[in-house]
Amino acid sequence: MTCQTCGNPHQEHFCPNCGEKRHDPHSLSLKHVVEESLESFTHADHNLLRTVRAVLLQPGKLPAEYVAGRRIRYMKPLGFFLVVNLVFFLLSSTNVFNQPLSSFLTYSPYIExxxxxxxxxxxxxxxxxxxxxxxxxxxxxxSSSKGFLVLLIPLYALVFSLIFVTARRTFIEHLLFATYFMAFMLLYMLVVTFLVAMPIQHFMGIQAWVRYGDGLVSFIILFALAIYLFIAFRRFYRTGVVWSLLAAMLSSVTLAVLVFAYRMVLFYKIVYAGH
Known part of the structure; x- marks a missing residue:
């Protein structure tokens, strides 16, 4: 049978040239359309859950699998990050990337x-x-603190490329690692927000939270991220224990600097641009 998409005369169930499914005149029935839609949704749902599980529980596995060419079982890096970022945008009103105006006007190092x-x-x-x-x-x-997070991905890829300059990885490979890492970070922050930050904020009160809570939660996040990165570096970059530990600590400190810089950029953007 001839493929309706590319004209290949040797189409079987799927075209060997372009992958198009063989045309079936009965495929436009309501029953078939519903079944095909449910199948596509279920397949995407399984891939999403499988990707979330791998990102959370197997640090460094997804970029390693992607570079090795084993990609069909998981969501693509950028698509997965955008889905996670959307969920983060919808669910997280308070996050480590933003600060109220009172903090910028009261506490160091902002006032400097x-x-x-x-x-x-x-x-x-x-x-x-x-x-x-x-x-x-x-x-x-x-609103702004969650809308420009994608800009942190190339910045972190640059950091990883400098730390692992001898690993002989291309910048695209560092970018893949950074994308999955940023997706993990957002998922982890959602967990911290609902299970740690919100209970602490309720217990301490808003004033004490602004003064002490942000630093406490930031420390918890950085400590956990250092552990995650240590495992991920070992799996993806195949570095030794000592260098992986040092790189994880350096990356965590770099994250703190990037988050502070991100907050300051947003501060001046809002003040001068008005949004």
Missing amino acids: FGTNKTVNHLLTERHETLLTYTPRFNAAMT
């Missing part, structure tokens, strides 16, 4: 970067009070 002067100048220019500006800033920060 002129945050008070910047906001005061803005309020004077607009003839607005801090009381009315704060809710708008906080709402914009909550």
Whole structure:
């Protein structure tokens, strides 16, 4: 039978040239369309669950599998990250990537970067009070903090390429590793938010949380990420125990720096751009 898509005259159940399924005149029946849709949904659902399980429980496995060419059982890296990022965007109102305006105006190291002067100048220019500006800033920060996370992937890929410069990996391979790692980080932060941050915030109260809770949760996140990266480095880059440990610690510290820089970029973006 001839393939309806590419014209290959040797199509069987699937075309060996383009993969198109053999046309069946009865495939447009309601029963067949429903069955095919359910099959596609179930297949995607299984791949998603399998990918989530591997990312959470087997650090470094997915980028290693992808580089080795074993890809069909898991979601593609960028597609998986976008799904996780969407879930993170919908479920997480408070996360490590954002801070309320009060933190930028009160605590170090933010105030060392002129945050008070910047906001005061803005309020004077607009003839607005801090009381009315704060809710708008906080709402914009909550939204923006989750909308630009994809930008951290190439930054982290650059970090990994510098740390493992002798591993003879291409930048694309570092990018794959960074993409799966960022997806894990967002999933892990969701778990920390609901099982750790929210209970602590409820127990401490909002004022104590702003002052002490963020640092505590950030430490918990960095400690767990260091352990995760240690295992992932061993599996993907095949490095020794000592170097994997040092690289994991360095990567965790780098993450703290990137998160701080990300917060500051968002702060100035919101102040100057207004959103």
